[in-house]
């Protein structure tokens with residue numbers, strides 16, 4: 001169990017990137033969802049002991065990550081958002097080198113671990129090729145292989161599928177799902193679909209605050225019976241926005257499909273719609289931005 005208590009971080013320029021974040025993260029995949037600039041990477045870096053938060057406590061089981069960062073690093077696997085140095089050496093040689101840096105002893109033992117990991121992430125057949133020449137998806141799978149060196153118990157992946165094509169994204173997500181069965185995996189992303197597909201538990205972060213925590217299905221239930229949809233002309237949209245809690249708009253064949261949050265069915269041809277995690281995400285952000293208009297929790 002990873003436990004964060006009152007974690008805040010203020011950068012030297014005065015930006016408050018995290019404000020009093022408190023979270024309990026059990027074994028399994030945990031999705032941390034938030035828009036650009038919400039504070040996801042800052043939180044990931046604090047957990048990964050790459051920066052010390054201005055305030056708060058971070059514990060992983062018995063390990064106090066702030067007092068004893070070395071102990072945490074020994075059980076940590078981290079795939080940062082910008083894992084991007086790809087020298088012209090083979091995947092096999094690079095992974096072996098990273099294993100040495102991670103302190104994995106014994107040549108034979110290391111070789112065995114490297115081979116097993118390359119097979120696990122489906123890069124065995126290209127192990128002799130330079131990582132610099134890999135596609136985006138292959139690089140990310142290599143990134144996961146390096147994060148898994150030394151059998152970590154806590155794995156952090158920061159926006160890993162950004163820029164991957166759908167097939168590679170699917171492949172990468174399947175890999176994560178397999179890993180997530182025995183260890184704590186924190187997946188930071190702004191892709192709602194990835195969290196919906198993969199994570200039994202999740203949190204939404206907005207402007208450095210944790211604003212929702214729970215199981216996706218449980219969180220979505222907050223919107224049950226309160227979500228309505230209607231197709232409108234673009235011209236009618238501004239008026240609608242002023243009058244009610246519009247949480248999302250989507251263009252459909254020249255018209256706009258609008259989702260609105262309201263306790264009772266609004267007048268004017270609205271029909272009920274079953275809420276998705278995307279609706280919950282948009283409704284949560286709308287409430288944060290305009291608290292007077294939309295109340296997510298019933």
Ligand SMILES: Nc1ncnc2c1ncn2[C@@H]1O[C@H](COP(=O)(O)OP(=O)(O)OP(=O)(O)O)[C@@H](O)[C@H]1O
Pocket residue numbers: 011012013015016017034035036037038039040041042043190
């Ligand atoms: N080194 C830094 N110095 C000053 N401000 C920073 C620094 N790093 C991040 N910030 C600011 O802190 C806030 C949170 O940034 P962070 O990168 O943690 O968000 P994020 O949710 O990961 O965003 P993204 O999805 O765009 O990566 C932003 O306002 C960002 O501009």
